Amino acid sequence: MKKRYLYSLVLSIITFVLLYLIFDFGILLSIPITILVYIGGIFFFKEKDIRKYDKNILMHYCYLISKIDNYANIISNDVIDKNIKDISSVAEKIVLMLEQKPNKVTQVYEGFDYYLPQTIKILDYYVYLHEKNNKTKEEEKFMEEINQTLDYIENEFVKLQENMNYTKMMDINASIEMFKRSNEKVNNKVS
Secondary structure (H helix, E strand, O other): OOHHHHHHHHHHHHHHHHHHHHOOOOHHHHHHHHHHHHHHHHHHOHHHHOOOOOHHHHHHHHHHHHHHHHHHHHOOOHHHHHHHHHHHHHHHHHHHHHHHOHHHHHHHHHHHHHHHHHHHHHHHHHHHHHHOOOOOHHHHHHHHHHHHHHHHHHHHHHHHHHHHHHHHHHHHHHHHHHHHHHHHHHHHHHO
């Protein structure tokens, strides 16, 4: 749960308790005011959910990426190894892009916070199943479908990378347009 929703909930509960139980406003008046306080709190505490560029967080992500990459040495399946290498490669490129463009942290952090640990869990489970002797039908099905799952994760990382590339191109285009406009103004003043 995002912090702003939690803080807003706490604030609205306190407001309701104050209005209804202590000041005896009545339920019909206390509930609408409490709802308004909750909605206002969401906007008021919006800053609590903004994440900042942090080298320590990036180092943690690099650690998770290297942990994923190490599974290529553990798992002896060429297709899975390729998927693992591809996921690691794209994730490393995203980290490098983030170092150059730190204003994209929220987008990257949300993707990495979900997909990196999920990938590790999936690969851990695969290794566990690979070593297990008596597998259930569901476990065998999971092992057969792991490539599709890893492909999906890789595609999500590729989408994240493409989105970052797109916004980088948009920033470059905006800079070029500003340069053209300022150049036109200078040329008009000189003429």
